[in-house]
Every structure is written in C-alpha cells, then in structure tokens.
Amino acid sequence: MKLDDAYANVPHIPGGEDYPPRWAAEAAAFREARTPGRDKHDLPYGDTPRQAYDIFRPEVTPKGTLIFVHGGYWLRFDRSYWSHFATGALARGWSVAMPSYDLCPDVRISDITTQIARAVETIAAAEPGPLALAGHSAGGHLVSRMAQPGLLPGDVTDRITTITPISPVSDLRPLLQTSMNDRFQLTQDTAVAESPALMTDRLAIPTHIWVGAEERPVFLDQSRWQADAWSCPLRIDAGRHHFDIIDALKGPASPLMQDILG
Template sequence: MELDDAYDNVGYIPDAMSYPPRWAKAAGAYRDVLIAEGRALLGLPYGGTERQAFDLFHPKDAAKGALVFVHGGYWRRFDRSFWSHLSEGALAHEYCVAMPSYDLCPEVRIADITQQITRAIETIAEHVEGPLILTGHSAGGHLVSRMCEPGLLRETTAQRVKRILPISPVSDLRPLLHTSMNELFKLTEDSAAAESPVLMTHRLSVPVSIWVGSKERPAFLDQAEWQSKAWSCPLHIATNKHHFDVIDALSDPNSEMMKDVLL
C-alpha cells in the first residue's frame, strides 16, 4: 500500500526484532523485584475480557497519585507485561504506576479500544487517590490523547487528570487508510476522522506535552508536529532516539522526560 513504508518502524531501526524480548526480560526482572517487595498488584480487571486488566505498582512510601502508561504496538500487538520496567521513574517520585492491557485489532476496532482505556482509567482512579498523569507510546499516545475528549471520562475523574504526555503518538489516523494495516483496523474515512486527536476541536483543559525521537520515521515526526500545532502544546524532540528507545526515559527518575511528566 502507498504508505506502508512511511509507517514501518521495524524496517528502519537497527536490530529491531531484538527489542521485544529485551523489553520482556527487563520488565519481568523489575516486576519480580516489585512483587518480592509487596508493591505489585497484577491482573486487576476493568472489563469483561482477559486482556481488559491492569497491573498496579506502588512506591515505597505513600503515593502522591498515579501515572497511567498505555502501551503501543499499532493497536495489534503487546500487552502490559512488556513495560513494567518503565514504571521505575515515576515510582521513584512516589507515584503509583498503572499499566493496562486492552483487546487488539482485528478482534475489536480502535474506537472500542478507546472505550476500553476510558474504563481502565476510571477503574484505576477508584484504586488510587490523588492526581492522574496519563502517558502512552505510539498507539498508546493516541489513546491517552483521546481521553481529552469531553464526556469520555467522568467529570470527577477528568478533574483529577493533571497532565497528558503522548510519546510518538499517532494523532491523525487518516493516513492509515493507505496502509495494509487497515485490513486489520477496518477504518473508514469517517471512523478515522472520529478517532483522530488532531481533529478534536473540543478538549479538556489539561496540560499536554508531546515527545518524539529525532531519529523516528518522518511520518511520526509529522504526526507529533501535527498534534502539537493543532493543540498548541509543546513538542519535545529527544536527540538520537528512535521509535523503540524514546520511551526508555520513563525508567530514569532524572530524565528530561520524567521532569516534564511531573511538572
């Protein structure tokens, strides 16, 4: 299809296929530490299918609130078990970290996943008091951006969201109509527009900050810039980072990304 190459990350990242097993290994090792310390609650349900569940990690001291991380994978890959190590940065700053999984395309549509993440955040809000920070990578960046649509989250929950940080987000889904991935997404012009954050003219009044790697595909640099301009929000370009390693900064309590998350 016309835009397959433009949205192909794997083909342009050296040793790309080594990343998923490395993520899984790092996540498992860090999760084991949290389990041993009694700071992990795993597989908490928020919906009616096996994948509609989240892991909740607690800091050593009283929590200031919760950071929710929504994973990517083009709405068709991965689950929460690959990313536990990314919670280290927020935990060090005394925030709980919640990581939901969700059902994947083609079993569900992207609009269904948006609704699932809405339910996940509502359920997480019942488990943790205080402010909520929403961040997500790639498709997850799209999903946390969608939470800015008025009426998705309950008003009491929306009022607790203090910051949203999309990382390498897919902000305009219409180009995906011209990729072979749409055989799984089954997007139409109307449904792609309805799920595109760049076209959300009414949004919650929540501070948003967008991150993307300087070595990402031009299409993802464009997607980040489109959302930044449409939403009049800051855009941070992480030097020498590509689509698969730009998220590493979440595991570093002292990274510029974590400082931005916790503003």
C-alpha cells in the same frame, strides 16, 4: 500499500526486532525483583481477559498515579512488556498503573478508546490523588483521546494533571493507505472521529508531546500535527528513535519524566 514502509519502524531501527524480547525479559526481571505484596496484578476493568491492569506502588505513600498505555499499532503487545518502565515514576514516589486492552481485528480502535477510558475510570476509583496519563505510539493516541469531553466523568478528568503522548499517531487518516487497515477496518469517517489532531473540542489538560529526532518522518509529522492543533509543547528528543525514546521513563530526573510528573 502506499504508506506501508512509511509507518514501518522495525526495518529502519538497527536491531529493531530485538527490542520486544528485550523489553519482555527486562519487564519480567523487574517484576521478579519487586517486594512481594507491594504490587497488584491482573486487576480487571472490563469483561475480557485483556481488560486488566497491573499497578506498581512506591515504598512511600504514593503522591499520585501514572497511567501508562502501551503501543503496538493497536495490534500487538500487552502490559507485561513494559513493567520496568515504571522505574522512574516509582523513584519519584508515584504509583504506576499499566493496562492491557483488546486488539484489532477482534475490536475496532474506537472500542479500544472506550476500554482505556474504562481503565482510567477504574484506576481512578481505586487510587487516590492526582493522575498523570502517558502513552507510547498507539498508546499516545489513546491517552490523547481521554481529553475528549464526556469520555470520562468530570470527577476523574479534574484529577488528571498532564497528558504526555510519546511518538503518537494523532491523525489516523493516513493509515487508510496501509495494509494494516485490513485489520483496523477504518473508514474515512471513523479515522476522523478517532484522530486527536482533529479533535475540535478538548479538555484543557496540560499536554506535552514527545518524539525522537531519529524517528520515521511520518512520526515527526504526526507529533507536529497534534502539537499544532492542540497548541502544546513539542519535544524532539535528539538521537532517539521510536523504540528507545521511552527509555527516559526509567530515569526519575529525565526531562520526559519532568513533563509527565512535574
């Protein structure tokens, strides 16, 4: 369809197809090297197998919890691919929770938004202290949606210090012109309802949007649309594309981690 290539990342990133297996291998090695008993895995937050999360804890009393939501166009991946990206926050003394969620076409994007809200509420009930939300690509959309008033209880949103969408999809209307919509089953109305860039009522949570300078033009557009609509900072990371922009999550002193945790 008209916008299929515009929203395709793998063909336009050198070695793009190698990233997912590399992420999975690095994540598995990270989990294997962790101190036994420190972390917890497969903690349920809902009633399907994919509605579960892992939590990684630092060696010190946690300062708070970073909730990282993965991407994959709401169609692929789970939390097991991303464990090693907890490194930076752990070094800063924060716990890191990583939820999975059900995927399209088994559910709609609006259902996934509701699932992530339930995950955030469940994690908040289990972990004391401040909460920081970050997500990549579709995950950037999902953490942005948490700023909708009433989606989360007030005692949870009061604890959210930052929202950091990384290469987010903020306006879902263009996806109507992709073949992916055969699985999303978006309509004009549901695309509008699920678009962070079109949210006219938002909680006043500090937000920083990140995108790679070498990303597909539509992702630069998507990030700008949300930054303009939300009147929040947009960080364009020089030399980074859609897959390697998240490498900065592994660096405790990286500018990205500074925006996420302060």
